[in-house]
Amino acid sequence: MYNVPANFINEQQIWDILNTHKTADRVQVREVLAKSAEMKGLEMDEVAVLTGISDPELLGELFHTANQVKETIYGKRLVLFAPLYISNLCSNECLYCAFRATNKEIVRNALTQKQITREVEILINKGHKRILLVAGEAYPQQGFQYVLDSVRTIYSVKSDHGEIRRVNVNVAPLTTEEFKMLKAEGIGTYQIFQETYHRETYQKVHLGGKKRDYNWRVWSLHRAMEAGIDDVGIGVLFGLFDYRFEILAMMQHIRELENQFGVGPHTISVPRLEPATGSDLATHPPFPVSDIDFRKIVAILRLAVPYTGIIMSTRETAQMRRETFALGVSQISAGSRTNPGGYEHEENQDDPSGQFSLGDHRPLDEVIRDVAKMGYIPSFCTACYRLGRTGQDFMDLAKPGDIKLHCAPNALSSFKEYLQNYASPETAEVGNRLIKETIAEMDGLAKQRAQKLVKRVEAGRDDVYC
Template identity: 50%
Template sequence: MNINARPGIDFIDEGLFEALLKKPAPESSRIREILAKSLDRQWLDLDETAILLAVRDPDLKQEIYDTARELKDRVYGKRIVLFAPLYIGNECINDCSYCGFRSSNKEAVRRTLDDSEIGKQVKALESVGHKRLILVYGEHPRYDADFIARTVRTVYETRGGHDEIRRVNINAAPLDEEGYRIVHEAGIGTYQIFQETYHHETYGRVHPRGTRKSDYLWRLGGLDRAMAAGCDDVGIGALFGLYDWRFEALGLVAHALHLQAAFGVGPHTISFPRLQPASNMDFQQAHLVSDDDFYHLVAVLRLAVPYTGLICTARERAEVRRNVLGFGVSQIDAGSRIEIGGYTESNEVQEMDREQFALGDIRPLDIVMRELLEDGYLPSFCTACYRLGRTGEHFMEFSIPGFIKRFCTPNALTTLTEYLTDYASERTHAVGKKLVDDEIARLDDNATRRKLIQRIEQIQTSDARDFYF
């Protein structure tokens, strides 16, 4: 078989998942043993993850939340990474039942941005302070590896003054290995593929036969091929609401464990969006996830994979996102619009015929930044690890000993100072400056503190930018 075309290995053992989820609840002492293991920053196995997912006692659930909060603080501190999605095109040959871009939806306004239009969208994003983007594509023959690579280069080349995008991530269809090499050479960060659902029967039901996406194993193996081709930062995800949320959580952990076993490093990020209304879609679903179960899900994922970034997107309402930041989430998007061309052409009303699904949080970036700062978080636009080669296994070498705080806190403070100096409203600037001063005072490494103060002063008084440790 041509290695470029190899399908995935089916590591999703449904019988095992179902058996684990049916096991009776263990003694509270066993649950606390698992929490202690996680707090020691060890990955959980499927059995341990299933035990935490099965907890229903309110007091024990609170212990899960409290432990997840402490673990997140030990690994990430108060840092929250920010990015924005940029939809490049919504032409699609798939017919996924839950998606506004599905091929049978005649109400969808089809469009693919050309280079000039991409440039306009990027300039709009840069003008408010964004430094990190994820480019999103429908699944269509024209969106091949060469097309994706070209759009990535267009984004990087669109800059002016202090405005620039420093990291481009990708959410696109699975490729063969040669395709991943082409995209990787364009300088991408993370390549993200959602399996959508790990349940085989449900996957077949929502992805009609005869479409590209109907091949479960080709999609499941997509990130194996990416990593084999040199894309050492990959992101996994599932769409919660298609099947039992606990099963899908086990699927995500199984996927992470598989990548760790096969390549020596797990996924860089995990996403867990909940199903949202979409254009011309029947929203009657049997497995919609409540807010309480969603919080439980996020906390357990944080405990199961201590060093993996957890992404909560603007699909969720603002108050939900604010809640999950405390006990698991380390990355969010902000100021997001997902209409094709939405950053220059849309208003406050979402246009469902131009977007993939409804968003729950379309607040401007500055308002999200201010809320994060007021809540004591450290917003970060840092891209240092990506550009210094601290990715894949190298990232884990730095992160496992607890070096994330050592590198990421000063880097977050410099990128935050850039934002405050170049883009922030007066009110956000005042809140942010106080947080920067407080964080500098907390640094216990005198050499790092002196260098950081010098760099922050340079940012505030000159055109010097893009410092990193």
């Protein structure tokens, strides 16, 4: 089944819809925005209408609506995580990536389990609770067992005030049986990007290796979900092809998963092409995405799939990240390194062995202080994954708004835990003031839960949640 063409990505349908909506009609745009405010999602033709917006007034209305939807569903929460690159070995030839097999300008490295333990210790001692494990698409002699061992190692590391409570994974597409093995290790989300859904472009930028097989990659989330992994993450690398096409193709992929499994992706990532060592294509994107179009992409996705998390990485500058919080972003990485061993040797921020250039080099504590000053609650919560509120169960709570009764209190307690155990005095002052102000504005059961959980943390308890 999974070597046949993925007919659910229908390129002709995408072009037909885009050609029908080349120019944004003001009446149509406002009708779509009015519908999107109901938080029931959008169809492909409605998404296409929004991609055609260029008028500053309509852009303002788009951004305002996205902000309303984001705050209604997520409130002021921002989930934080750190990527952990365990290896930059790779057998693929992807023209935009520093890890590509023939690139001689980087030093290859696959961390030992002892080195992974050291990286995790460093991340824990900074305050991180979530890790995204990332590896190039080739492994040391152990093969795929290397990934399984690495997940196990990450979960095994303990510190005075904590441990990593959730490991998400971004590795090469697997067989269904391998996905079952990955699930058995207790991972959270399995994440994979198609990079580009445009088949001709896909072939042009993937010159060798198994990744050249478009169909094997695009079917990977079907295999993951068949294996029982009900939290999956998708994304494209914006800049490889027309972003309007990519958004609609992503919508086709989302609807396919919803039709087949009853639930779509848990997260969408929105990386833009950034310079990478040894890649001329990464420095000169074929379809560069302007800052205004990038903000538009985030806003459109928030309205199109309102209950799906949107992830913003440290590829982007601090200022761009700030601007997208209000448009739909609900998860961010912080204090990131994209080279294996990068946390232990973080003094070398310009190590050319990273997968791509970072736009935001700030340490976790500084990011948290900045986020809190903006009025957002940095959240390290992992409760839903440990209590089984994933996949369809999560959506059943999210769509009627009931998930807020858990997420808001848990965000505050996990933030308080960070402030008490890891924060600088300046960050603690900003954060504690925000927690007090936030609880004062809450009411009902959510307020009662938040007060109870925060008091438990103040009394010396870690890892409290509801």
